[in-house]
Amino acid sequence: MEYYAIKGGRRLTGEVRVHGAKNSVLPILAACVCCKGVCEIRNCPRIADVDTAAAILERLGCRVSRQDDILTVDAAGLNGCALPPELSAAMRSSILFLGALLTRCGEASLAPPGGCALGARPIDLHLYAAGRLGGNWEQRDQCIRCRWERPCGAEIRLRCPSVGATENALLCAVGAPGETVIWNAAREPEIADLVGFLRAMGAEIKGEGSGELHVCGGRPLHGAVYTVMPDRMEAASYLCAAAGCGGDLFLKGAERRTLDEVVELLARCGCQISEERGGLRLQAPERLRAAGRVATAPYPGFPTDAQAPAMAALLRAAGTTAFTENVFENRLRHADQFRRLGAKIDVDGSCAEVHGVPTLHGAALEATDLRCGAALTAAALQAEGESRLYGVSHIRRGYEDFEGSLRNVGAEIELRSAT
Ligand code: EPZ
Secondary structure, three states, X not given: OEEEEEEOOOOOEEEEEOOEOHHHHHHHHHXXXXXXXXXXXXXXXXXXXXXXXXXXXXHOOOEEEEEOOEEEEEOXXXXXXXXXHHHHOOOHHHHHXXXXXHHHXXXXXXXXXXXXXXXXXXXXHHHHHXXXXXXXEEEEOOEEEEEEOOOOOOEEEOOXXXXXXXXXXXXXXXXXXXXXXXXXXXXXXXXXXXXXXXXXXXXXXXXXXXXXXXXXXXXXOOOOEEEOOEOHHHXXXXXXXXXXXXXXXXXXXXXXXXXXXXXXXHHHOOOEEEEEOOEEEEEOOOOOEOOXXXXXXXXXXXXXXXXXXXXXXXXXXXXXXXXXXXXXXXXXXXXXXXXXXXXXXXXXXXXXXXXXOOOOEOOEEEOOOHHHHHHHHHHXXXXXXXXXXXXXXXXXXXXXXXXXXXXXXXXXXXXXXXX
């Protein structure tokens, strides 16, 4: 079993490169099957979830090849519309093949998706969207089958602005002739990235960045060349890690416009953050001030994916910070792990009060999901002595060369194998 051996107490100084966004590239890779052409996806990160998406594409009959950070998908040879159950279960984004396969072949069959354990993660809105556009679906024996009899554009009203359901609705809507309007759509920048890619394939879509998307479906789609946006959550993770240990970090490729809430929080705590040519610089004081209240919300609110990394940054801050998790029902599991390092945190339902302590100490830790893993690493980097972090596979799902990037900026972190 692999683990990180982390010795805390060093400042992070230097430059980290931000890679392509995981939560953009996964819907974009699913979208590749919408056409019979060749798609060239640039700035594609080397992460385990991309490997899973590539494996799904290959099992469906597509040809996938990589050169440096360009992934090429040739979907001409698609010869199936059923995902292998073990690959469906390997990540949440497998559900996006539902919409993409309906558009391409008029049917899809897949097992319920996996992904980070953050509490119940239903797919009712995904199925509702497919159903509104003419899909008949049934779920039996851990298999969801959906078939399009007469696809046709329609109004889709989402109960909440789900990121994945908005993406699936878009993927279906480009294939359903006529006009579709998606109300209460998610406004995350990754939605705009997917729209950008679908547009490059020939789709007609308006309204990205707002809660109302208009799609003129049924247009012929073709292959495209597209560059994935930088990963704002990878950037947020490094910003928080540097903030927690008094660092001075330049994040090459990070975009300020997608990081407003995180930047404002860290500035409130005493960090200086400036836009410099080609990226963002953060300079942190030796000890942060507590942040008052932090409540997660759909974009443009404070991102749920940055909640654990931000909490890690504030474990040693002067004063108390109150976090409220409003997006997922069980996304405070890292609090127990932080306590192992000596952090003082009171959890009550979806709220966690962090009372800053002057020092943390090394401990054995277990990552329970992707962002939890990044946050625990950031916390261990502040702790005196050595920590062991298990569950590294969670981190690999979404961060390219995480330990290498941190080592380059001064962290003492090593990947080891337990016998
Ligand atoms: C996406 O997950 C991201 N994943 C998550 O990133 C991110 O935390 C989340 O959006 C919120 O920003 C990818 O893009 C691959 P949702 P998704 O549908 O699409 C409820 C990370 O660490 N809901 O917006 O699954 C749901 O239970 C991760 O990179 C329904 O009720 O999130 C949740 O409470 C993890 N029914 C809320 O909506 C549905 O059919 C938001 O979920 C779908 C969702």
